[in-house]
Amino acid sequence: MLARGRRKDYQPDMGHAVTLIEGDGIGPEVTGAAVRVVEAAGVGVDWERAEAGAAAAARHGTALPDATIESVRRTGVALKGPTTTPVASGHASANVALRKALDLYANLRPVRSQAGVKTRYDGVDLVVVRENTEDLYSGIEHVVVPGVVETLKIITERASSRIAEFAFRHAEREGRRRITAVHKANIMKLSDGLFLECCRRTARAHPAVAYDEIIVDACCLQLVRDPSRFDVLLLENLYGDIVSDLCAGLVGGLGVVPGANLGDRCAVFEAVHGSAPDIAGKGIANPTACLRSATLMLRHLGEDRAAGRIDRAIDRVLGASDVRTQDLGGKATTLQFTDAIVAALD
Ligand code: NAI
Numbered sequence: 001m002l003a004r005g006r007r008k009d010y011q012p013d014m015g016h017a018v019t020l021i022e023g024d025g026i027g028p029e030v031t032g033a034a035v036r037v038v039e040a041a042g043v044g045v046d047w048e049r050a051e052a053g054a055a056a057a058a059r060h061g062t063a064l065p066d067a068t069i070e071s072v073r074r075t076g077v078a079l080k081g082p083t084t085t086p087v088a089s090g091h092a093s094a095n096v097a098l099r100k101a102l103d104l105y106a107n108l109r110p111v112r113s114q115a116g117v118k119t120r121y122d123g124v125d126l127v128v129v130r131e132n133t134e135d136l137y138s139g140i141e142h143v144v145v146p147g148v149v150e151t152l153k154i155i156t157e158r159a160s161s162r163i164a165e166f167a168f169r170h171a172e173r174e175g176r177r178r179i180t181a182v183h184k185a186n187i188m189k190l191s192d193g194l195f196l197e198c199c200r201r202t203a204r205a206h207p208a209v210a211y212d213e214i215i216v217d218a219c220c221l222q223l224v225r226d227p228s229r230f231d232v233l234l235l236e237n238l239y240g241d242i243v244s245d246l247c248a249g250l251v252g253g254l255g256v257v258p259g260a261n262l263g264d265r266c267a268v269f270e271a272v273h274g275s276a277p278d279i280a281g282k283g284i285a286n287p288t289a290c291l292r293s294a295t296l297m298l299r300h301l302g303e304d305r306a307a308g309r310i311d312r313a314i315d316r317v318l319g320a321s322d323v324r325t326q327d328l329g330g331k332a333t334t335l336q337f338t339d340a341i342v343a344a345l346d
Pocket of ligand 1: 026081082083084085086095254255256270271272273274275276277278279284285287288289327343
């Protein structure tokens with residue numbers, strides 16, 4: 001599915017080198033489950049452990065040590081747990097720094113209804129494509145005078161055209177029918193206007209995929225009313241962040257939606273959810289989103305068969321048993337759910 005970043009020196013008889021970033025909070029619990037299931041599926045992986053997040057900041061004085069960036073540059077692929085970023089003070093986000101350092105410009109989040117997980121809608125099948133490197137996440141803000149703060153929203157032609165091209169190519173490869181660019185160009189006429197101009201130009205070069213546009217607030221309304229109206233959503237960084245969580249709510253919540261951060265050289269796979277401090281360490285986190293992120297990673301590595309086996313095992317456990325974690329209305333612990341997935345591998 002994802003043709004980028006595969007190590008050229010990979011031999012089938014040796015393991016794939018993959019950087020493993022456990023992260024904070026529930027990160028070690030959900031990545032631990034993913035490592036176990038990938039190994040149970042018979043894929044040889046040499047996990048290279050690296051640190052990022054609040055624990056790394058406390059230990060090394062930086063939330064993203066250079067050694068972590070170097071590791072992902074070397075392996076080309078990482079599986080990452082969520083990292084904690086303090087609100088309104090403290091260290092800057094390790095995620096934003098990692099995406100910038102490795103130029104992981106495309107954030108891809110497939111949002112699908114899960115077998116056996118009852119929500120308001122059946123058959124949701126959307127893809128969120130989020131620009132990952134600029135917008136209000138540039139982190140350029142300052143106090144103009146006491147009581148007045150300015151934050152810069154940076155939108156460039158280069159990044160907007162690059163993410164639009166990524167979205168259209170992804171749509172063509174995956175047989176998707178429509179791309180909807182999401183914006184607020186009625187208010188931010190220059191910045192979101194430039195984003196739209198780049199999307200329109202890219203759309204003209206890909207006539208086989210239909211293209212339309214919607215204002216972000218109207219998009220949220222339409223998504224909760226009738227998600228089948230959309231196919232691929234193409235968004236700037238901030239709108240993509242917010243709309244992703246909304247989309248997760250359509251299919252069972254943050255515990256089930258995976259993601260991939262993709263660049264031309266490296267790929268970092270991680271769930272949409274955060275470090276969930278409210279349940280960290282309790283052994284009750286849902287590892288599904290991290291497991292699905294691992295199957296995206298396996299497809300990226302050319303291990304489609306193993307990825308299919310794991311996806312089917314998740315479908316079987318959620319679809320045909322009552323083994324599920326609390327967020328999905330069950331009683332299973334992370335460990336019990338993971339045991340069930342391993343047992344359900346075909
Ligand atoms: P969150 O996603 O961590 O949690 C929101 C709610 O969803 C909580 O009630 C949590 O228990 C639940 N939840 C999330 N994942 C779950 C799972 N796998 N199983 C069961 N329940 C789950 O969002 P929140 O609380 O806003 O952020 C917490 C921290 O995570 C913050 O420091 C934030 O910056 C960070 N974060 C990190 C991300 C990353 O590393 N990619 C992404 C989003 C947030």
